[in-house]
Amino acid sequence: MSSAGQPPGTLLSVEDLRVEFATPDGIVHAVDGISYSVAPGGSLGVVGESGSGKTVSALTLIGLTQTQGATVSGRIMFDGRDLLAASNAELRAVRGNDIAMIFQDPLSSLHPQFRVGAQLIEAMQVHRDIKRQAARDRAIDLLSLVGIPDPRGRVDQFPHEFSGGMRQRAMIAMALANEPKLLIADEPTTALDVTVQAQILALLERLRRELGMAIIMITHDLGVVAQIADHIAVMYAGRIVEAADARRLFSAPQHPYTWGLLRSIPTLEGPRGIELVPIPGRPPSLIRRPTGCHFHPRCAYALPDHKTIDPRLVDAGAPGHVVACLLDADQRAAAWAALRAGQSADEATAAAGIADATIAPTEVAG
């Protein structure tokens, strides 16, 4: 997935990124050697549960974890610049300008005592020499671009006068103020109703098409990521455990954790009342991570030596598809074929020919 240097046709490339936080309890390995790249105008979905490192890795891109005392190593190349080597002043010039970020909770990201328009104008004036009146006109244009009705009236209102969906639109307008090349959206629709979520996702998709802006979408919702991402990376315990083209990831997932995610969500179609298959246990501590494959204590397909061998990302049989699983390709294919046919994990291990060898997932209640 990654490559040395920054080949043409890559906007962002992250190589072997590690982020660690020293705490009184020990070192938190929040991000543990991840690599990915995003093409100009491309979209990457990063999926994982709380504590999988997806937000920390995104914050690190714009230098926001370094200020929190994190130890960061690796390489982040953006548009020809190494962001990890950049000075604070250089980072400030990138942040909110070439790379913009929107967060889950729009109310806490907007200043309650300033008018929405003033905050948009500030976002522009920080990065460019623009007259107040021109900036105000552009703020109105931006509000109308993101679909806020009556932008001329709304520009002088305060955030509390906006509904949740409109605040998120205002945040997106602010992120777009300087025509970023990359928009990082961290759970942008999680706090919103499903109807508003659909509007925001459609808006992001339209902006990507019209402005040629690349998007990194961080979410725990596989439905959201299926809507918007071309390429998907699944994170677990600070690592990318599987990455593939979106269609490929949903049609031929290779990692037992990805299978678990896909099988644990209820759907709108198909027969009703079938048991959901949860992933047993819960995400591990990032201080004392399980040995070997970090997923082995929750994995129905783990073999005894998976407790000790640390899996690396390997090719998974399609361009851009990589997986960090110790099962061999045939075993994975057989297990997923069985799961897809609606069989249980036990039947799937039998299909993969490992039924007698697996170590049972440790019984811990989530």
Add this chain to the structure above:
Amino acid sequence: MSAGEPLLEVRGLVKHFPISKGIVLKRSIGAVRAVDGIDFEVMSGETLGLVGETGCGKSTTARLVTRLLEPTAGEIRFEGRDITHVKGASLKAIRREMQMIFQDPYSSLNPRKTIGSIIASPFAIHGLLTESGERKKRVQELMDRVGLNPEHYNRYPHEFSGGQRQRIGVARALALNPKLIIADEPVSALDVSIQAQILNLLREIQREFGLTMVFIAHDLAVVRHMCDRVAVMYLGKIAELAPSDTLYSLPRHRYTGALMSAVPIADPELAGRERRLLTGDVPSPANPPSGCRFHPRCSAMGEICATEEPQLRDMGHGTFAACHFPITEEEMPALLPMARESAGGVE
């Protein structure tokens, strides 16, 4: 699940929160019509889902039914008995029969109390199991039942993860052997893998204890998974009430159709599907639109919609919808390409 007698009946339930102006001379200048005349019943042993967007009145309904809020008008009957205005000892007795599970497992547990005393508090409140050791034994049975280690009896809430805390909430709700459980967004704060664990637990205990459940959520897929019948609410009214299987294969109210169409589907093959997105926001419940409350956002709006409020009508297949121009079967494939022929799908 046998649909028996109605355990809970709600008729014409209304809750208006007054909006007042002035500090010394307070005067009422209007009302937020959070719940504005709803009727439904919950049969013994069934799960009724309440879905809708923020501000549609689903949580207010839950609080009215559990008598945490005083209704403005209407009637609530529990096991045939009018409980709308009961007070004191009889209210306390009613509350033994109905318990709530809350959305946020972090704020619904007292951080200074041990898990043991949190789960035992219903016994303390109702003066049950007073003999020494009895409470602890019962609490540990409950902990075991919901998948918590009974040895963790003396631990504090902060020592547990979100999913485990929600299990504590379930154990507390089960303590008094209630007949009705009202679960208000019980899984929306949890990670997906944990969400499935809690949903499965709720279904198991429902079967085991013969519970009746009102399940409130905004996630349509979760509601479909859990509920026998679903009431879709919009601005304090029930827009549609239907059996799950019918609702999801043939929604009749335009609002239900729009909600379903908005759900993101975990399948990139369908990502490009043509979707009818609702525009605008939910209007203010202080000043709801005239006629059909959904008409300003509706694609099939006719003249009558702005003037006459539609009533819930029987649309066949057990569906009741309050819509002047309900979705027809012919329209369905275009509207909801993912709703396959699951119309006949039974549990």
